[in-house]
Structure formats: C-alpha cells, structure tokens
Amino acid sequence: MFLVGLTGGIASGKSTVTKIFREELGCACIDADAIARQVVEPGTSANKTIRVAFGEDICFPDGTLNREKLGDIIFHDESKRYKLNSIVHPAVKKQMLWEIFLYFLKGYHFVILDIPLLFETRQLLPFLTFSIVVFCTENQQVKRLMERNQLSEADAMARIKSQLPLDEKCQMGSFTIDNTGTIEETRSYTLNIYKTLCSSKRHLSLRFGIVAVVSLLLGTFFLLSQN
Ligand SMILES: CC(C)(COP(=O)(O)OP(=O)(O)OC[C@H]1O[C@@H](n2cnc3c(N)ncnc32)[C@H](O)[C@@H]1O)[C@@H](O)C(=O)NCCC(=O)NCCS
Ligand SMILES: Nc1ncnc2c1ncn2[C@@H]1O[C@H](COP(=O)(O)OP(=O)(O)OP(=O)(O)O)[C@@H](O)[C@H]1O
Numbered sequence: 569m570f571l572v573g574l575t576g577g578i579a580s581g582k583s584t585v586t587k588i589f590r591e592e593l594g595c596a597c598i599d600a601d602a603i604a605r606q607v608v609e610p611g612t613s614a615n616k617t618i619r620v621a622f623g624e625d626i627c628f629p630d631g632t633l634n635r636e637k638l639g640d641i642i643f644h645d646e647s648k649r650y651k652l653n654s655i656v657h658p659a660v661k662k663q664m665l666w667e668i669f670l671y672f673l674k675g676y677h678f679v680i681l682d683i684p685l686l687f688e689t690r691q692l693l694p695f696l697t698f699s700i701v702v703f704c705t706e707n708q709q710v711k712r713l714m715e716r717n718q719l720s721e722a723d724a725m726a727r728i729k730s731q732l733p734l735d736e737k738c739q740m741g742s743f744t745i746d747n748t749g750t751i752e753e754t755r756s757y758t759l760n761i762y763k764t765l766c767s768s769k770r771h772l773s774l775r776f777g778i779v780a781v782v783s784l785l786l787g788t789f790f791l792l793s794q795n
Contacts, residue, residue, distance in 0.1 A: 570678045570770040571695050575686035576702035577734035578727050579713040581747035585702050586682040588758045596676045598667050600660055600683040607659035608633055617655045643726045661691060677771050687737050697770045700761060701741035703734050704748045
C-alpha cells in the first residue's frame with residue numbers, strides 16, 4: 569500500500585475532491601478535519617487541555633467546543649494558533665496512523681489522506697508517495713469561504729493568510745487539481761489522477777519489503793533453533 573496526501577488552500581475544494589475519490593471511485597480516504605473534530609470531543613484529553621489553555625468559556629455547557637469562537641481567536645493570533653495545533657495535531661497524527669494501519673490490513677492499494685496543513689506541518693510528508701494539491705483562485709476561496717462559513721471578507725482573508733500561499737503548495741505537489749471551473753471539470757481531473765494512481769506499482773515495494781523482513785526473521789529463527 570502507498571499513501572497519497574491531498575491538500576490545498578482553505579475552501580479550495582479538498583473535501584469536494586475527497587468525496588469524489590471516496591463516494592464515486594471507492595477509494596480509501598482519511599479526513600484530517602474529521603479526525604480533528606473527533607479528538608476534541610467532550611471527555612478527551614485534548615478537550616481538557618484546550619479548556620485549560622483557552623479558558624472554560626471556549627466550550628458550551630455540554631463540553632463541546634465552541635468552534636466559531638475558537639476559530640475567531642486562532643485565525644487572528646499566530647501564537648494561539650500554534651498553541652491549539654500543539655494540542656490537537658499529535659492526537660490527529662496518532663489516529664491517522666491507526667486508520668492507515670487498518671486500511672493496510674484490509675489490503676488497499678493506496679490510501680488518500682486529506683490533510684489541509686500537509687505542507688505547513690510537513691510531518692507526514694516522508695511517508696507519502698504522491699501528493700495532490702487542489703487549487704482555485706484567491707477570489708474564489710474568499711467567496712466560497714464567505715458563503716459556506718458566513719464570514720466577513722476580512723475574516724475569510726485572515727483564514728487564507730494563516731496558511732502557506734496556495735501557489736507555493738501547487739509547486740510542491742506531485743499533481744494538481746484545478747477547481748476553478750465546474751464540479752464536472754474537477755471530477756474529470758480527479759478521474760485522470762485516479763487512473764494514474766491505480767496503474768502505479770509502488771504498493772508492491774512495501775509488500776515485498778514486509779515479506780522479505782518476515783522471511784529473514786523466520787529464517788534466522790529456524791537456523792538458531794537448529795543449533
Ligand atoms: C479552529 C477550529 C476550531 C475551527 O473549526 P471550524 O469548524 O470552523 O473549521 P474546520 O475544522 O472545518 O476547518 C476548516 C479549515 O480551516 C483550516 N484550518 C483549520 N485549522 C487550522 C490551523 N490551525 N491553521 C491553519 N488553517 C487551519 C483548514 O483548511 C481546514 O480545512 C478548527 O479548525 C481546529 O480545531 N483547528 C485546529 C486543528 C487543525 O489544525 N485542523 C486542521 C487539520 S489537522
Ligand atoms: N468547483 C466548484 N464550484 C463552486 N463551488 C465549489 C466548487 N468546489 C467547491 N465548491 C464549494 O466551495 C466550498 C469549499 O469547498 P470544500 O469544502 O470542498 O473546500 P475545502 O478545501 O475542503 O475547505 P476547508 O479547507 O475549509 O476544509 C464548499 O461550499 C463547496 O461546495
């Protein structure tokens with residue numbers, strides 16, 4: 569199995585493309601945003617640490633995070649953003665590695681990891697065979713973000729500026745998906761990349777590696793047991 573990172577700018581269309589990979593093409597996909605929500609649910613240690621760091625009133629009475637309030641804080645204050653990242657990201661990484669392992673056991677050819685901050689944190693880059701960057705124009709990001717999250721233009725810009733510039737990310741990706749047009753056009757670019765991923769033989773090297781290591785261990789055990 570090999571790993572494919574999928575990233576982009578905020579509201580550039582990562583979830584839209586992930587949905588095509590998962591629901592239309594049947595790919596194994598892991599969504600870092602969804603995991604980042606799970607790991608801060610009431611009762612988790614990340615939830616408790618966030619309350620200590622940001623104050624009790626960052627949560628609603630039932631313990632769930634007030635995401636709008638936390639977003640207002642961290643997208644306007646870099647040090648608070650780093651603080652939140654340092655609480656949430658280790659738990660996200662742990663859960664992602666577990667989910668990757670489960671897909672490995674199921675024998676998937678590749679897994680797509682939708683990670684918004686792939687190039688900012690760089691933590692999972694060494695494990696990836698390919699990366700895909702979904703892009704649109706900055707004006708489209710602002711417009712889509714304002715509409716989807718009911719944000720002012722200034723707040724939408726603050727969120728965009730909290731990440732690496734999208735054109736820099738495009739240069740770092742193995743593939744890009746142009747999401748400036750219609751969803752139908754995006755679907756067709758996604759399908760082309762899917763075909764390339766399916767024809768890749770990179771998953772075989774890991775499987776051969778594992779078979780070689782297991783054979784070596786069994787062989788050594790056998791030789792030692794003969795003496
Ligand atoms: C600040 C929070 C509470 C806002 O929640 P909200 O529901 O409004 O947004 P959501 O989680 O759906 O994120 C939307 C997008 O915002 C961007 N984003 C989220 N967190 C960050 C961050 N720390 N830095 C830069 N961009 C971010 C990503 O592009 C993400 O796809 C939430 O984003 C959060 O907990 N962020 C910290 C964890 C994180 O880094 N998540 C990103 C993937 S690991
Ligand atoms: N090609 C498109 N044309 C019009 N609207 C689109 C297109 N692609 C995505 N959108 C809309 O733009 C918004 C952002 O898309 P999406 O949620 O896929 O982005 P994202 O990169 O996953 O966002 P985030 O970084 O916030 O998680 C959504 O409301 C989506 O429906």
